[in-house]
Amino acid sequence: MLELDPLLDDRGTRIIVCCGAGGVGKTTTAAALGVRAAERGRRVVVLTIDPARRLAQSMGIDSLDNTPRKVDGIKGSDGGELHAMMLDMKRTFDEIVEAHADPERARAILENPFYQSLSAGFAGTQEYMAMEKLGQLRARDEWDLIVVDTPPSRSALDFLDAPKRLGSFLDGKFIKLLMAPAKVGGRAGMKFLNVGMSMMTGTLGKLLGGQFLKDVQTFVAAMDTMFGGFRTRADATYKLLQAPGTAFLVVATPERDALREAAYFVERLAAEEMPLAGLVLNRVHGSGAARLSAERARAAAENLDEGRIVDQGGGKAGLRGSPATEPEHEPEPNDLATAAALPVPEAAPTAEPAAQESDVRHLTAGLLRLHAERMRVLAREQRTRDRFTALHPEVAVAEVAALPGDVHDLAGLRAIGDRLTAGRMPSA
Numbered sequence: 001m002l003e004l005d006p007l008l009d010d011r012g013t014r015i016i017v018c019c020g021a022g023g024v025g026k027t028t029t030a031a032a033l034g035v036r037a038a039e040r041g042r043r044v045v046v047l048t049i050d051p052a053r054r055l056a057q058s059m060g061i062d063s064l065d066n067t068p069r070k071v072d073g074i075k076g077s078d079g080g081e082l083h084a085m086m087l088d089m090k091r092t093f094d095e096i097v098e099a100h101a102d103p104e105r106a107r108a109i110l111e112n113p114f115y116q117s118l119s120a121g122f123a124g125t126q127e128y129m130a131m132e133k134l135g136q137l138r139a140r141d142e143w144d145l146i147v148v149d150t151p152p153s154r155s156a157l158d159f160l161d162a163p164k165r166l167g168s169f170l171d172g173k174f175i176k177l178l179m180a181p182a183k184v185g186g187r188a189g190m191k192f193l194n195v196g197m198s199m200m201t202g203t204l205g206k207l208l209g210g211q212f213l214k215d216v217q218t219f220v221a222a223m224d225t226m227f228g229g230f231r232t233r234a235d236a237t238y239k240l241l242q243a244p245g246t247a248f249l250v251v252a253t254p255e256r257d258a259l260r261e262a263a264y265f266v267e268r269l270a271a272e273e274m275p276l277a278g279l280v281l282n283r284v285h286g287s288g289a290a291r292l293s294a295e296r297a298r299a300a301a302e303n304l305d306e307g308r309i310v311d312q313g314g315g316k317a318g319l320r321g322s323p324a325t326e327p328e329h330e331p332e333p334n335d336l337a338t339a340a341a342l343p344v345p346e347a348a349p350t351a352e353p354a355a356q357e358s359d360v361r362h363l364t365a366g367l368l369r370l371h372a373e374r375m376r377v378l379a380r381e382q383r384t385r386d387r388f389t390a391l392h393p394e395v396a397v398a399e400v401a402a403l404p405g406d407v408h409d410l411a412g413l414r415a416i417g418d419r420l421t422a423g424r425m426p427s428a
Contacts, residue, residue, distance in 0.1 A: 001396060001397065001398065002277065002278035002279065002280070002396035002397055002398035003396075003398075003421070004033070004036075004398060004420050004421045005036075005040075005421045007247060007277060008033065008036060008037040008040060008042065008145075009040060011144065012244065012245055013145065013245060013246075013247055014138065014144065014145060014146065014245040014246065015134070015138065015145075015146045015147075015148065015240070015241070015245060015246040015247070016030075016033060016145070016146070016147045016148070016246075016247050016248075016249060016277075017148045017150065017159075017241070017246065017247070017248045017249070018030045018033075018147070018148065018149050018150060018249050018251050018280075019150045019159070019248060019249070019250055019251070019265055020150075020250055020251035020252055020258070020261065020262060020265060021252065021257070021258050021261035021262070023253075024251050024252050024253045024258050024282055025251060025253070025282040025283065025400075026149055026150065026251045027048060027149050028058070028282075028407050028413070028416060029149075029249070029251050029280055029282065029400075029416070029420070030046055030048065030147045030148070030149035031046055031058055031059065031084070031149075031413050032407075032413045032414075032416035032417040032420060033147050033249075033417065033420065034046040034082050034084070034145075034147045035059075035071075035074065035082060035410060035413045035414060035417055036414070036417035036420070036421065037080075037082075037145050037147070038071075038074045038076050038080040038081055038082035039074060039075050039076050039080055039414075040076075040080060041076060041078035041079065041080040042080055042144055042145045043079065043080065043081050043142070043143045043144050043145065044080075044081065044082050044083070044143060044144075044145045044146075044147060045068050045082075045083040045084070045085065045137060045142075045143040045145075045146055045147070046082070046083070046084045046085070046147045046149065047085055047086075047087065047130070047133060047134065047137065047146060047147070047148050047149065048064070048084070048085070048086050048087070048149040049086075049087045049126065049127075049130050049148070049149060049150055049151050049159075056084070056086070057408065058407050058408060058409060058410070058412060058413055059071045059082075059084055059410065059413075060072065060073060060409065060410065061084065064084055064085055064086035065085065065086060065088055065091075066085060066086070066087065066088035066091045066092060066095075066133075067085060068083035068084065068085040068137075069083060069084060069085065070082070070083050071083065071084055071410075073410050074410075083143065087126070087129060087130055087133055089119070089120070089125055089126045089129045090119045090120050092129040092132055092133050093118075093119040093125070093129055093132075094110060094119065096132060096230075097109050097110060097115075098110075100229055108218065109219065112215055112218055112219045113215045114215040114216050114218075114219040115219050118219075126151070127151070127159045127161070128234065130148070130150075130159060131159065131234060131237045131238070132233065132234075132237070134146065134148060134237055134240075135233055135236060135237040135240065138237075138240060160238070160241070160268075160272055160274070241274055242272075242273055242274055242275070243275075244275065246274070246275055247275055247276075247277035248269055248274050248275060248276045248277060249277055249278065249279075249280050250262050250265045250266055250269075250276065250278075250279050250280070250395075251279075251280045251282060252279060252280070252281055252282070253281070253282050253283050254281055254283070254284055254285075254381035254384050254385055255381075255384065256384055259384055259385070259387070259388045262279060262388065263388060263391055263392060266279070266392055266395055276395065277396070278395055278396035278397060278398060279388075279395050279396070279397045279398070280397075280398050280400060280420065281385065281397055281398065281399045281400065282400045282402075283400065283402040284381065284399045284400060284401055284402060285374065285377055285378055285381060285401075285402050286378070286401060286402075287371070287374050287375065287378060289371060290375070290378070292371060292375075293375060294371075294372040294373075294375035294376050294379070295372075297368045297369070297371045297372040297375065298368070298369065298372045300365075300368050301364075301365040301366075301368040301369050301372070302365075304361045304362075304364055304365040304368070305361075305362075305365055385397075398420055398421075398422075400416065400419045400420055401419050401422075403415060403416070403419075
């Protein structure tokens with residue numbers, strides 16, 4: 001069982017990264033962990049890369065941007081605080097330029113069309129800037145815990161690949177290849193340039209034009225002294241993710257596709273030697289009447305539809321209210337199903353109107369069918385969890401009971417935090 005409170009309380013834990021497929025509750029999980037850690041005395045900042053606004057709304061903030069904002073209403077102890085922010089990819093890139101170039105050179109870079117396209121939409125830039133922002137937050141030492149909410153889908157682990165990809169682009173060798181046409185000149189040079197561009201993403205391909213080569217030359221000349229810094233910082237942040245103070249949480253739901261993605265994340269993190277804390281299994285369903293199987297519930301519903309009686313004790317048939325058949329105790333779910341499965345004689349007239357009794361039977365049959373469907377869902381979820389556990393028995397799991405509605409505020413995040421740290425739903 002994955003125990004999250006000890007992880008949150010451990011002052012040696014400095015970074016928690018929530019990753020997983022889209023729509024499994026990563027943003028909510030990250031926010032709930034942030035709230036719980038802050039209220040247990042940690043100084044926390046939650047960094048979301050997901051463009052959705054749910055995190056801001058649940059924390060009572062109008063909007064999030066590239067600057068951490070304090071969340072009010074946190075009932076912290078021992079100085080616990082919570083801040084939240086949403087990555088602004090381009091603004092983070094601009095901040096790097098402004099921090100590592102003199103004002104004149106920084107202005108030339110920021111105004112360069114090639115840079116503007118690169119910073120706004122080059123493949124991998126968002127994930128690379130997330131790494132940069134994580135490194136910045138960690139270096140400031142203002143917070144003792146950083147919780148990272150990664151982008152949805154498998155691209156979440158581009159978070160790990162981005163430094164290598166962008167570093168390869170900016171490491172000098174590729175730039176020299178890109179600059180070669182300027183030295184060759186003429187049609188031959190442009191032909192060579194086009195061959196080079198075919199190796200890059202479609203984003204750069206859109207930039208081909210008369211002004212493109214000049215923009216690249218200006219960009220390279222201005223950025224030349226900064227290329228090494230990109231790779232150095234990316235390598236430092238990558239090592240930070242592998243350090244003992246970092247914990248990865250893979251988030252999933254008990255559905256086949258989500259757990260298949262979770263298995264992919266687990267295997268990839270192991271290959272990258274990233275410290276995996278465990279799996280958070282969100283929206284797990286349960287039932288307080290699990291002893292009543294789906295088959296018995298369906299049989300009981302069918303008997304009710306046929307006018308039979310299902311409120312007898314110990315599976316004995318008889319008339320409702322008859323002293324000879326009145327149970328001495330409330331019937332258990334299995335007793336109800338057993339009684340429903342047996343034929344009973346026609347009921348004698350009672351004081352209840354026939355229409356009212358028919359309505360009660362109809363309602364009860366509907367509830368039994370709903371229960372049968374719930375038990376079918378529980379069985380499917382259990383099979384799916386068992387398959388994942390068989391493949392990865394070493395992965396600790398925390399099961400989070402499904403809430404009846406969406407999370408919209410701090411109270412909802414606290415409820416999720418309680419379920420997260422309960423670890424596993426009790427057996428019914």
